[in-house]
Amino acid sequence: MSDSPDTYGDEAEPDAPSAAELEAAGQESMFGAPEPQPALTPAPAAQPAVPAAPAQPYRVLARKYRSQTFAELIGQEAMVQTLANAIRRDRLAHAFLMTGIRGVGKTSTARLIAKALNCIGPDGQGGPTIDPCGQCEPCQAIAEGRHIDVIEMDAASHTGVDDVREIIEAVRYAAVSARYKIYIIDEVHMLTRNAFNALLKTLEEPPAHVKFLFATTEVEKLPVTVLSRCQRFDLRRIPAPLLKDHFAMICGKEGVEADDEALAMIAAAAEGSVRDGLSILDQAIAHADLGGDGRVSADQVRDMLGLADKGAQRDLFAAMLAGDGGALLDLIDRQFALGVEPLALLRTAMELTHRITIAQLGKDVADAISDDERQAIGDWAQRLSAGQLHRLWQLLLKGHDEVRGAPDPLVAAKMALLRVLHAADMPDPGSLVKKLEELAERAPVAAASAAPDAAPAPAPAAPQGLDWAGLIDKVEQSGQFRLSQLMHDWVRVISLAPGELVYALAPGYPGDATAELRDALLRATGERWTVTRGEGDAAPSLKEAKDAQKDAARAAVLKDPLVEAALAAFPGAELIDENPEARVANMGRNWRN
Ligand SMILES: [Zn+2]
Numbered sequence: 001m002s003d004s005p006d007t008y009g010d011e012a013e014p015d016a017p018s019a020a021e022l023e024a025a026g027q028e029s030m031f032g033a034p035e036p037q038p039a040l041t042p043a044p045a046a047q048p049a050v051p052a053a054p055a056q057p058y059r060v061l062a063r064k065y066r067s068q069t070f071a072e073l074i075g076q077e078a079m080v081q082t083l084a085n086a087i088r089r090d091r092l093a094h095a096f097l098m099t100g101i102r103g104v105g106k107t108s109t110a111r112l113i114a115k116a117l118n119c120i121g122p123d124g125q126g127g128p129t130i131d132p133c134g135q136c137e138p139c140q141a142i143a144e145g146r147h148i149d150v151i152e153m154d155a156a157s158h159t160g161v162d163d164v165r166e167i168i169e170a171v172r173y174a175a176v177s178a179r180y181k182i183y184i185i186d187e188v189h190m191l192t193r194n195a196f197n198a199l200l201k202t203l204e205e206p207p208a209h210v211k212f213l214f215a216t217t218e219v220e221k222l223p224v225t226v227l228s229r230c231q232r233f234d235l236r237r238i239p240a241p242l243l244k245d246h247f248a249m250i251c252g253k254e255g256v257e258a259d260d261e262a263l264a265m266i267a268a269a270a271e272g273s274v275r276d277g278l279s280i281l282d283q284a285i286a287h288a289d290l291g292g293d294g295r296v297s298a299d300q301v302r303d304m305l306g307l308a309d310k311g312a313q314r315d316l317f318a319a320m321l322a323g324d325g326g327a328l329l330d331l332i333d334r335q336f337a338l339g340v341e342p343l344a345l346l347r348t349a350m351e352l353t354h355r356i357t358i359a360q361l362g363k364d365v366a367d368a369i370s371d372d373e374r375q376a377i378g379d380w381a382q383r384l385s386a387g388q389l390h391r392l393w394q395l396l397l398k399g400h401d402e403v404r405g406a407p408d409p410l411v412a413a414k415m416a417l418l419r420v421l422h423a424a425d426m427p428d429p430g431s432l433v434k435k436l437e438e439l440a441e442r443a444p445v446a447a448a449s450a451a452p453d454a455a456p457a458p459a460p461a462a463p464q465g466l467d468w469a470g471l472i473d474k475v476e477q478s479g480q481f482r483l484s485q486l487m488h489d490w491v492r493v494i495s496l497a498p499g500e501l502v503y504a505l506a507p508g509y510p511g512d513a514t515a516e517l518r519d520a521l522l523r524a525t526g527e528r529w530t531v532t533r534g535e536g537d538a539a540p541s542l543k544e545a546k547d548a549q550k551d552a553a554r555a556a557v558l559k560d561p562l563v564e565a566a567l568a569a570f571p572g573a574e575l576i577d578e579n580p581e582a583r584v585a586n587m588g589r590n591w592r593n
Pocket of ligand 1 (some may be wrong): 118119120122133135137138139
């Protein structure tokens with residue numbers, strides 16, 4: 001998911017290896033040559049015995065177990081096959097582009113290709129091969145990063161046009177010692193436009209002895225002109241089960257015991273990246289060495305990753321679906337107390353929703369960590385509809401974004417999960433729309449019944465059969481539009497009797513209206529009126545009553561469980577009063593504006 005912790009390292013190499021690590025790497029390993037050992041001044045031989053060192057303090061597994069052959073490159077079989085074919089048929093492109101998330105093996109692949117192209121075999125007679133020997137001088141030099149004709153550069157730190165110009169200058173010269181001169185440019189999307197343009201000239205007519213190997217995490221940032229000149233390999237995220245097996249193999253080689261579940265959790269957290277996974281494994285091993293019997297356990301990895309306990313996660317999910325708000329809040333608090341980040345609560349719920357959706361499609365939940373989990377996911381897949389799952393996802397995603405931006409993530413997580421809880425038991429969108437339409441027709445009724453607690457009594461008193469609205473009508477019909485408006489909008493009736501009006505004015509009206517009202521009523525009715533501005537209980541003006549009614553109707557509609565659910569289901573949706581006039585008319589008022 002989106003915000004994977006970046007702490008596991010970026011595209012850059014791990015820090016310089018410690019002496020102990022270098023020593024370890026220098027030992028005979030079945031992975032061929034050790035990794036680069038730049039400026040290794042004190043010869044390891046100076047300290048022949050290791051035992052003094054406290055149980056291998058720092059290992060950079062990602063470096064130590066970097067793939068040295070294509071066979072070791074896990075999860076990228078399709079790419080390797082294509083490449084093998086190209087080599088066999090001698091149809092190699094001048095430029096290759098490796099794309100994929102960080103830590104998935106792009107630069108490893110680039111180095112392997114460099115080896116494949118320049119390997120001369122143990123006897124010095126070999127040609128390009130998909131199976132570089134790892135023993136000849138070119139193979140070893142490339143593995144150690146010291147081959148003079150294999151130039152690695154990181155565009156993230158060399159984005160200038162000058163660097164590219166240097167390359168282009170050098171391109172003209174034949175390889176010093178190798179078959180091919182190979183430029184590996186990592187994070188190639190970071191090059192400036194000018195740098196790309198300079199590069200492009202070379203790509204258009206590359207000398208036969210030159211190969212470019214580009215790697216990028218953001219292929220969409222590359223100019224089409226460059227893309228079109230590259231053979232492209234999209235490196236896949238490595239599936240969690242494959243990662244888990246890989247980590248198990250490495251633990252075996254390292255002599256480290258690890259729980260199956262622990263490795264599964266690390267594989268899941270790695271999100272398809274070998275290097276991220278190995279960094280986590282590094283940490284896990286260090287923790288295990290420090291705090292226990294050296295065994296990498298599930299509990300410890302869970303703590304380390306701040307992962308929610310899977311069982312607790314499922315309880316939380318279940319409480320949400322069951323509509324049990326109390327239990328939900330308790331579970332959130334408990335998880336938080338255990339150090340689970342509020343954001344992770346949303347994320348794991350999303351993950352679960354996703355897995356249930358997958359299971360519903362009949363796919364195996366391959367990365368389920370335990371039988372319990374597989375069982376629970378299967379049950380939910382049967383009980384929940386596809387529509388429910390999709391809404392669940394939407395709500396959780398919205399909640400996730402809210403939590404991320406919230407000043408108090410815990411509160412935001414509670415609110416978001418409670419909203420999901422309230423909306424979890426909804427009909428599917430089709431029937432929801434239908435019911436909303438019915439509701440719209442029912443709205444006036446709902447409004448009327450909800451009005452009392454939301455608004456003052458709407459209709460002015462009509463003592464002795466006198467009708468205030470009718471009186472206003474008469475004033476309007478007599479052509480006194482301003483006055484009828486005034487009566488409609490501002491006049492609050494205290495008492496109304498034939499020939500006698502006691503009134504108040506709605507707040508905000510400037511001055512007094514007594515004389516005007518008296519004249520208007522006289523003109524409209526042909527009778528003399530006693531008009532008094534008074535105090536006491538006044539009915540709201542007609543306008544005030546209508547406004548209140550509108551608000552009440554809106555409140556009633558908003559309160560309807562269906563609408564509540566709909567608004568929750570379509571986050572950001574608003575209730576729009578499509579036709580206020582019609583609605584006012586529906587409410588039984590017959591006032592014409
Ligand atoms: Zn070789």
